[in-house]
Amino acid sequence: MTTTSTDASTVPDASEIPRRKPSRRGQYSSWLYLVPALAVFAVFMFFPLARSFVLSFQGNDILGRPAGFVGAEHYLKLLQDSEFHAVLLRTIAFVVLTVVPVIAISLMLSLLLHQRIRGIRFFRTAFASPFAFSVATASVIFAVMFNQATGVLNGILGTFGIGRVGWITDPHIALISIALTTVWMQMGYNLLVLSAGLGSVPDDIIEAARLDGAGGLRLQRSIIIPLLTPQIFFLLVTGTINSLQSFGQIHILTRGGPQGSTTTLVYSIYEQAFAYGNSNFGYASAQAIVLLIVVVVITALQFGLVERKVFYQ
Amino acid sequence: MIRRRTVMASMAGMAVTAPLVAGCSGGGGGSEAKAPDSGALDKADGETTVAFWHSMDGTNGDTLEKLVKAFNEKNSGKITIKPVYQGEYDDGITKYKAAVQSGSTPALVQIYDLGLQFMIDSGTVVPMQSFIDRDSYDVSDIQPNIAGYYTVADKLWSMPFNTSMPVLYYNKKLFEKAGLDPDKAPETLDEVGEAAKALSKKNDGPAEFGFNGAIYGWFVEQIIATTGELYCTPDNGRGKERASAFAFDNDAAVEFLTWWKKLVDDGIAGNTGRAPADAQDAFKSGTIGITLESTGALGGMKEAADEQDFELGVGFYPRIEKNEYGPVIGGASLYVVGEKHSDAEKEAAWKFVQFCNEPANQATWHTGTGYFPVSKKALDEPEDTKWRKDFPQFDVAIQQLDETELSTPTQGGTAGIMPQARKAVEEAWEGILQGDDPKEGLTKAVKGLQSALDQYNDSAG
Numbered sequence: 135m136t137t138t139s140t141d142a143s144t145v146p147d148a149s150e151i152p153r154r155k156p157s158r159r160g161q162y163s164s165w166l167y168l169v170p171a172l173a174v175f176a177v178f179m180f181f182p183l184a185r186s187f188v189l190s191f192q193g194n195d196i197l198g199r200p201a202g203f204v205g206a207e208h209y210l211k212l213l214q215d216s217e218f219h220a221v222l223l224r225t226i227a228f229v230v231l232t233v234v235p236v237i238a239i240s241l242m243l244s245l246l247l248h249q250r251i252r253g254i255r256f257f258r259t260a261f262a263s264p265f266a267f268s269v270a271t272a273s274v275i276f277a278v279m280f281n282q283a284t285g286v287l288n289g290i291l292g293t294f295g296i297g298r299v300g301w302i303t304d305p306h307i308a309l310i311s312i313a314l315t316t317v318w319m320q321m322g323y324n325l326l327v328l329s330a331g332l333g334s335v336p337d338d339i340i341e342a343a344r345l346d347g348a349g350g351l352r353l354q355r356s357i358i359i360p361l362l363t364p365q366i367f368f369l370l371v372t373g374t375i376n377s378l379q380s381f382g383q384i385h386i387l388t389r390g391g392p393q394g395s396t397t398t399l400v401y402s403i404y405e406q407a408f409a410y411g412n413s414n415f416g417y418a419s420a421q422a423i424v425l426l427i428v429v430v431v432i433t434a435l436q437f438g439l440v441e442r443k444v445f446y447q
Numbered sequence: 448m449i450r451r452r453t454v455m456a457s458m459a460g461m462a463v464t465a466p467l468v469a470g471c472s473g474g475g476g477g478s479e480a481k482a483p484d485s486g487a488l489d490k491a492d493g494e495t496t497v498a499f500w501h502s503m504d505g506t507n508g509d510t511l512e513k514l515v516k517a518f519n520e521k522n523s524g525k526i527t528i529k530p531v532y533q534g535e536y537d538d539g540i541t542k543y544k545a546a547v548q549s550g551s552t553p554a555l556v557q558i559y560d561l562g563l564q565f566m567i568d569s570g571t572v573v574p575m576q577s578f579i580d581r582d583s584y585d586v587s588d589i590q591p592n593i594a595g596y597y598t599v600a601d602k603l604w605s606m607p608f609n610t611s612m613p614v615l616y617y618n619k620k621l622f623e624k625a626g627l628d629p630d631k632a633p634e635t636l637d638e639v640g641e642a643a644k645a646l647s648k649k650n651d652g653p654a655e656f657g658f659n660g661a662i663y664g665w666f667v668e669q670i671i672a673t674t675g676e677l678y679c680t681p682d683n684g685r686g687k688e689r690a691s692a693f694a695f696d697n698d699a700a701v702e703f704l705t706w707w708k709k710l711v712d713d714g715i716a717g718n719t720g721r722a723p724a725d726a727q728d729a730f731k732s733g734t735i736g737i738t739l740e741s742t743g744a745l746g747g748m749k750e751a752a753d754e755q756d757f758e759l760g761v762g763f764y765p766r767i768e769k770n771e772y773g774p775v776i777g778g779a780s781l782y783v784v785g786e787k788h789s790d791a792e793k794e795a796a797w798k799f800v801q802f803c804n805e806p807a808n809q810a811t812w813h814t815g816t817g818y819f820p821v822s823k824k825a826l827d828e829p830e831d832t833k834w835r836k837d838f839p840q841f842d843v844a845i846q847q848l849d850e851t852e853l854s855t856p857t858q859g860g861t862a863g864i865m866p867q868a869r870k871a872v873e874e875a876w877e878g879i880l881q882g883d884d885p886k887e888g889l890t891k892a893v894k895g896l897q898s899a900l901d902q903y904n905d906s907a908g
Binding site for chain 1: 537540541544545547548561562565568656659662717718719720721725728732734735863864865866867869870873874878881903906907
């Protein structure tokens with residue numbers, strides 16, 4: 135991971151470096167090597183993307199067949215639809231509610247688990263274990279715990295004399311509950327990545343910092359965490375995209391309810407295209423294009439604003 | 448890292464857009480199909496294979512496979528039915544739509560109750576009625592209330608296959624502890640409310656909650672039917688015209704949801720949300736006094752009751768007033784697909800449908816799955832009488848079905864966008880539990896559906 139990568143095309147005048155100029159034959163063969171990858175990309179990415187784009191300008195009949203071009207109608211509808219605006223805001227809220235806590239908690243845990251204490255290996259494995267759970271398994275387990283009438287969470291609250299919480303039935307709380315489930319699911323992976331990062335922090339730097347009198351929190355804040363920023367940045371970017379695409383836990387826990395309070399962008403696309411007998415592929419495709427734009431913009435922002443603070447060795 | 452960015456972005460794009468290109472273009476609907484000449488199978492060379500898409504998994508799927516196997520053995524060398532599980536009901540209909548587009552439909556398909564109007568409008572099915580009329584097939588053995596659901600404009604469009612009804616389940620042990628008569632199920636909403644009050648912990652009763660049921664749009668459809676009101680107009684979509692407006696903001700629905708909300712607000716009823724499984728789990732834990740559920744859940748409920756050591760009581764679905772109409776059936780039915788299938792295939796599919804309807808096979812189906820038998824005679828089969836001795840609770844369900852008087856309201860509503868209507872009811876219901884006025888909430892839902900319904904009706908032509 136380097137910040138500035140230089141390749142041949144960015145060099146002002148390539149002819150000045152004759153050694154780099156590929157031979158005609160080499161050019162052809164390099165394209166040949168790219169064919170398999172390009173073919174896969176074309177079939178599974180570029181074609182569907184182009185197709186979605188076209189679909190987003192078309193209407194659909196009751197069987198879901200494209201039925202004539204409707205211009206930008208779907209996009210105008212999206213602009214005016216207050217429910218869709220709520221979906222967008224909710225999606226962003228969900229990303230913040232998942233990505234920030236996941237990174238914060240797993241960073242703290244990884245620092246704690248990096249201590250040399252007897253039996254720490256057990257805890258390292260235990261905390262990383264959510265990684266091994268499938269979305270479906272984790273969601274079903276959380277559904278049982280969230281059950282308003284018989285769930286263990288309300289049971290525990292009850293022993294403290296606190297009333298029942300509608301974890302996934304109260305529209306004000308449901309999104310937080312889904313976020314909680316997601317945080318738990320993603321923590322294992324985050325912890326593994328950060329632990330690996332911690333393991334590769336060179337001992338000599340730590341040693342030098344210690345000699346300079348840094349210890350404890352100071353050492354962690356000024357030396358270790360800056361050295362972990364590449365991993366943190368990586369988790370931020372992948373975690374955001376992951377979170378934008380969350381589907382399984384929403385589908386199993388709430389189906390986008392109650393009252394649409396957990397319908398994020400991806401779930402809304404699914405509902406329009408496939409759920410409840412719908413086959414509004416045009417409208418769903420328009421939403422998918424919006425999702426693509428959201429992903430690209432957020433990712434670009436992260437690279438533009440955050441990556442500068444990343445410390446690459 | 449820079450390269451990674453574009454990969455990530457396009458991967459995100461791929462992940463969200465790839466499923467949306469499920470289908471491209473394909474053949475058109477066309478006019479209503481008719482049953483082929485009855486000799487089509489004899490004329491066919493060799494074996495006729497019929498693909499059969501269904502949504503039955505677990506025990507239900509096993510029982511289905513058993514029926515298919517028996518049929519294939521009986522017709523060995525002539526017909527092979529190839530059942531394919533296509534996921535849940537919603538997945539089934541989605542896949543069917545895609546198959547119509549790509550011209551790869553099965554000749555026989557199981558579609559859920561809510562898909563009726565859509566299947567009619569799809570222009571791809573051969574109405575069951577045209578086979579019945581052609582063969583003068585004796586329909587007197589088919590339970591009329593079950594067939595009623597799949598009848599539009601006096602024509603039976605599909606053969607009922609798996610049928611259930613909602614009933615009231617109660618925990619007899621908790622009834623006894625609360626000083627209630629365990630042998631008498633509450634019959635009206637008021638009676639359920641009273642019993643729930645006595646049962647609930649809030650009022651020093653033995654149950655965590657006196658009542659708890661899923662926020663399930665089906666229940667609202669039921670209560671509307673019991674009072675003789677309509678779910679959609681005109682005529683519940685049962686006449687010559689398609690339903691052009693929803694009417695579920697009527698008095699019955701308002702009273703039902705007002706009643707439900709009060710129980711929740713008073714702390715007598717729980718609220719486990721929309722998922723029927725969550726409400727079932729709560730009742731199965733033995734801490735809920737009364738719940739509403741489908742007859743299809745009976746097997747699981749009985750098992751859980753034995754495990755938790757309580758006796759399971761079953762009663763009629765509660766009415767607003769005593770002696771009102773019965774509720775509506777739910778479930779799924781079988782459609783013979785006309786488009787792009789040979790006459791021999793259609794004929795073979797019809798043969799299988801008739802086979803399923805035979806009393807002995809319906810007894811196998813009924814006892815293996817807990818769904819109602821379509822055939823009335825199935826109940827006299829020894830296999831069936833023996834099974835009902837183990838599940839006396841099921842007799843309540845049979846009685847409820849028999850006592851239902853077939854009418855436009857008890858046929859149930861059907862409209863092009865039924866699945867969306869049910870969801871809209873559920874969302875309104877959630878809003879009502881959060882403090883919305885029941886009448887206003889339901890009216891808002893009715894209005895919210897109008898443009899989608901108009902669009903559907905325009906599109907269906």
